[in-house]
Amino acid sequence: MLNNEPTTIAEPEALAAAAPSDMEEALAPNATGAVAVLNILLAEGVDTIFGYPGGAIIPIYDALYDFKDQLNHVLVRHEQGGIHAAQGYARASGRVGVVFATSGPGATNLVTGLADAQIDSTPLVCITGQVFAHLLGTDAFQETDIINITTPVTKWNYQVTKAEEIPEALAKAFYIARSGRPGPVLIDITKNAQLQPFHFAPYKPCTHIRSYRPKPIVRTEYLQQAAALINQAQRPFVLWGQGVILGAAEQEFKAFIEKSGIPAAWTILGAGALPTNHPLNVGMLGMHGNYGPNVLTNECDVLIAIGMRFDDRVTGRLDKYARQAQIIHLDIDPTEIGKNVTTAVPVWGDCKETLPLLTALVEAKSHSEWHQRFQGYMAEEVDAVIKDELFPTGEELTMGEVLQQLNELTQGEAVIVTDVGQHQMVACRYARFNHSRSNITSGGLGTMGFALPAAIGAKFGAAERPVVAIIGDGGIQMTIQELGTIMQTGVDVKIIILNNRFLGMVRQWQELFHTRRYSFVDIASPDYVTVASGYHIAGQRVEAREDLAYGLRQMLEHPGSFLLEVMVAKENNIFPMVPQGCSVAEIRLR
Amino acid sequence: MSHQPDRQEYNITAYTENQVGLLNRIAIIFSRRKINIESLNVSPSEIEGIHRFNIVITETEDVVSKLAGQIEKQVEVLKVYYNTNADVIWQEMALYKVPTDVIAEKASVERLLRENGARAVVIRKDYTVFETTGHREETDALIAVLQPYGLIEFVRSARIAIIKGSNGFNSKLREFERREPGEDVAENEFLNSRDAVFTM
Ligand SMILES: Cc1ncc(C[n+]2csc(CCOP(=O)(O)OP(=O)(O)O)c2C)c(N)n1
Numbered sequence: 001m002l003n004n005e006p007t008t009i010a011e012p013e014a015l016a017a018a019a020p021s022d023m024e025e026a027l028a029p030n031a032t033g034a035v036a037v038l039n040i041l042l043a044e045g046v047d048t049i050f051g052y053p054g055g056a057i058i059p060i061y062d063a064l065y066d067f068k069d070q071l072n073h074v075l076v077r078h079e080q081g082g083i084h085a086a087q088g089y090a091r092a093s094g095r096v097g098v099v100f101a102t103s104g105p106g107a108t109n110l111v112t113g114l115a116d117a118q119i120d121s122t123p124l125v126c127i128t129g130q131v132f133a134h135l136l137g138t139d140a141f142q143e144t145d146i147i148n149i150t151t152p153v154t155k156w157n158y159q160v161t162k163a164e165e166i167p168e169a170l171a172k173a174f175y176i177a178r179s180g181r182p183g184p185v186l187i188d189i190t191k192n193a194q195l196q197p198f199h200f201a202p203y204k205p206c207t208h209i210r211s212y213r214p215k216p217i218v219r220t221e222y223l224q225q226a227a228a229l230i231n232q233a234q235r236p237f238v239l240w241g242q243g244v245i246l247g248a249a250e251q252e253f254k255a256f257i258e259k260s261g262i263p264a265a266w267t268i269l270g271a272g273a274l275p276t277n278h279p280l281n282v283g284m285l286g287m288h289g290n291y292g293p294n295v296l297t298n299e300c301d302v303l304i305a306i307g308m309r310f311d312d313r314v315t316g317r318l319d320k321y322a323r324q325a326q327i328i329h330l331d332i333d334p335t336e337i338g339k340n341v342t343t344a345v346p347v348w349g350d351c352k353e354t355l356p357l358l359t360a361l362v363e364a365k366s367h368s369e370w371h372q373r374f375q376g377y378m379a380e381e382v383d384a385v386i387k388d389e390l391f392p393t394g395e396e397l398t399m400g401e402v403l404q405q406l407n408e409l410t411q412g413e414a415v416i417v418t419d420v421g422q423h424q425m426v427a428c429r430y431a432r433f434n435h436s437r438s439n440i441t442s443g444g445l446g447t448m449g450f451a452l453p454a455a456i457g458a459k460f461g462a463a464e465r466p467v468v469a470i471i472g473d474g475g476i477q478m479t480i481q482e483l484g485t486i487m488q489t490g491v492d493v494k495i496i497i498l499n500n501r502f503l504g505m506v507r508q509w510q511e512l513f514h515t516r517r518y519s520f521v522d523i524a525s526p527d528y529v530t531v532a533s534g535y536h537i538a539g540q541r542v543e544a545r546e547d548l549a550y551g552l553r554q555m556l557e558h559p560g561s562f563l564l565e566v567m568v569a570k571e572n573n574i575f576p577m578v579p580q581g582c583s584v585a586e587i588r589l590r
Numbered sequence: 591m592s593h594q595p596d597r598q599e600y601n602i603t604a605y606t607e608n609q610v611g612l613l614n615r616i617a618i619i620f621s622r623r624k625i626n627i628e629s630l631n632v633s634p635s636e637i638e639g640i641h642r643f644n645i646v647i648t649e650t651e652d653v654v655s656k657l658a659g660q661i662e663k664q665v666e667v668l669k670v671y672y673n674t675n676a677d678v679i680w681q682e683m684a685l686y687k688v689p690t691d692v693i694a695e696k697a698s699v700e701r702l703l704r705e706n707g708a709r710a711v712v713i714r715k716d717y718t719v720f721e722t723t724g725h726r727e728e729t730d731a732l733i734a735v736l737q738p739y740g741l742i743e744f745v746r747s748a749r750i751a752i753i754k755g756s757n758g759f760n761s762k763l764r765e766f767e768r769r770e771p772g773e774d775v776a777e778n779e780f781l782n783s784r785d786a787v788f789t790m
């Protein structure tokens with residue numbers, strides 16, 4: 001029973017607003033708040049909404065009924081799935097992801113996704129319904145103070161209590177979400193504001209907020225300082241992050257790298273901004289990154305960080321991180337500069353603007369001896385780790401060989417969406433990316449349950465590209481209900497479950513640092529292929545090496561979604577590894 | 591543990607929009623890092639619609655500059671400054687309620703009040719309310735003085751501070767309202783003050 005449904009549809013104040021006096025004839029109501037919301041979404045170029053209805057957002061859903069031809073609403077199975085899907089959509093397409101949820105539990109179910117989007121700078125506009133304004137603060141049915149709950153995990157949020165506020169609030173929401181360093185915005189709209197008829201003037205997008213400076217002025221003296229440092233460097237090293245992708249500066253970045261000849265390594269959110277097989281791409285940074293990039297971070301003389309934030313998973317022990325290097329930091333967010341490392345030259349700005357200016361000032365070089373150092377370390381890593389991971393000789397399947405075979409088939413063209421754990425690190429390390437916006441993973445928050453819904457969203461955001469989700473047996477069980485979304489929408493998502501019958505990453509830490517006391521990491525799984533078939537999704541389980549290539553091919557060639565469960569070794573570890581509290585130079589190969 | 595670097599009182603001044611929820615957005619920047627706000631004053635500035643925050647914390651300059659950056663990053667914050675006590679003129683206001691009969695009887699009390707720069711705001715038959723402004727030590731001193739005479743109630747305001755080196759905010763605001771503001775406003779102070787690093 002919908003006990004939160006009032007029997008009358010409009011509030012008295014709404015009815016009063018519907019009957020304008022003669023004087024106000026020119027501003028006669030022409031839309032309800034709900035209708036205005038949908039018109040604004042169209043004006044902002046929104047084509048897809050991920051959402052779930054409920055009492056406090058029924059008026060918007062009612063209006064949506066008439067917009068079915070223009071707006072594709074994806075009914076998810078849980079609001080967390082909805083927001084992760086919107087994240088996947090935004091990350092794959094570069095556009096703002098849009099979410100609808102009802103008040104109370106609907107809104108609180110968004111919190112994990114907001115935190116994830118906030119820390120990974122993903123542009124989202126979430127619209128939540130709220131109880132009638134006159135009930136605010138009364139502990140009304142499904143009332144929750146979502147504005148205060150979400151303040152730490154949103155770039156901006158705002159509660160609308162009158163229909164007239166809707167255009168400006170939403171215009172600001174889209175502008176703030178996508179400009180500067182992007183992030184999630186939440187707009188909470190009380191039910192009376194959704195129902196209220198008002199005069200909806202032609203919509204004007206927001207282009208300026210006086211208290212908000214998304215685009216810094218680029219100062220040439222910093223660029224000159226940076227170029228001077230780079231030009232005299234013997235062992236310069238570039239670290240790039242998602243800023244290059246968010247700034248749509250992939251070409252500018254490539255031009256800079258190619259002219260300067262500097263080896264470049266990536267954070268997991270930056271992966272794909274430069275193709276995996278580009279000769280200047282020396283690999284992945286961080287705890288499970290490549291050997292050379294980690295060791296040589298502590299040997300370079302000039303470190304050029306571009307759109308990355310020196311997360312602790314990248315830096316390891318900070319007081320032993322690149323102490324010998326002069327650091328040049330290019331970032332759009334001034335609070336990132338100097339936050340974790342001491343910066344010699346802060347290049348504050350949008351890297352789409354700063355990179356070409358810097359490229360013009362740097363000398364063309366090749367740094368071939370320095371490159372050989374990276375190659376040397378790579379050869380060691382291939383020998384010690386990669387060879388056995390990608391081309392194992394033992395009986396058990398490895399996660400790496402699944403990625404290796406997948407690369408063979410997709411040739412680096414797929415969007416890879418990963419969950420969190422060992423399989424994530426394997427996927428980031430070994431997946432081949434030809435294009436930007438191809439690696440979608442929960443980096444900063446490490447949210448298990450991210451991948452399945454994010455993959456659904458990614459497919460809606462990049463319909464022409466194959467989307468492959470790589471998920472652990474733990475993570476899949478956190479948001480497995482989204483198989484229902486796949487079933488109902490018919491979206492084509494390929495799902496690979498790398499089943500090691502463990503919460504593998506935690507088990508690895510327990511093995512290495514807690515004397516193999518495997519405390520609550522042996523997680524049981526259902527029969528995933530049977531579960532999938534219950535949702536009318538095709539599936540296959542692979543247990544032996546000789547079936548792997550066929551299974552993968554079957555999955556990729558299948559018209560529509562497909563779930564492939566691969567039984568991999570139970571107790572493999574991810575190496576290399578920079579143990580927590582160690583410096584990047586102390587990275588272990590085994 | 592490594593040695594504790596120099597901490598001192600800093601006065602953070604923020605000019606913001608007058609917006610519901612912004613106080614919380616700013617407060618959690620401190621609470622998230624488990625930093626205690628020692629004094630907080632929020633009030634309308636000299637400019638219509640713009641509020642001014644005065645926040646006092648005891649921290650190192652490194653921490654304060656990062657906090658100031660985080661505050662300024664909030665969408666509805668226009669500008670943030672931070673200053674040591676030496677760089678500001680600051681005052682706190684205090685009110686003291688004492689029994690009127692004691693005041694009337696003891697001339698010494700009256701003298702003490704005069705010596706402490708206090709002023710009577712309300713005189714009733716049963717009690718009198720005095721007011722004084724000054725630094726913490728000054729308002730504290732009067733508490734000590736009045737305590738033996740039956741101080742009934744005391745309240746102290748948050749600190750307000752004027753920045754000695756400031757040119758005010760009126761002209762800056764006009765810059766903010768422009769789409770393409772001048773360097774002065776658009777540039778980041780924390781970066782500007784880093785020129786020293788460039789001694790290559
Ligand atoms: C929501 C959430 N809860 C807990 C964790 C902690 N955690 C990180 S990795 C991991 C294990 C993941 O297991 P699985 O999904 O099977 O992936 P595997 O490591 O085995 O590849 C856990 C529990 C997390 N990251 N997110």
Ligand SMILES: [Mg+2]
Pocket residue numbers: 421472473474498499500501502503504
């Ligand atoms: Mg597992």
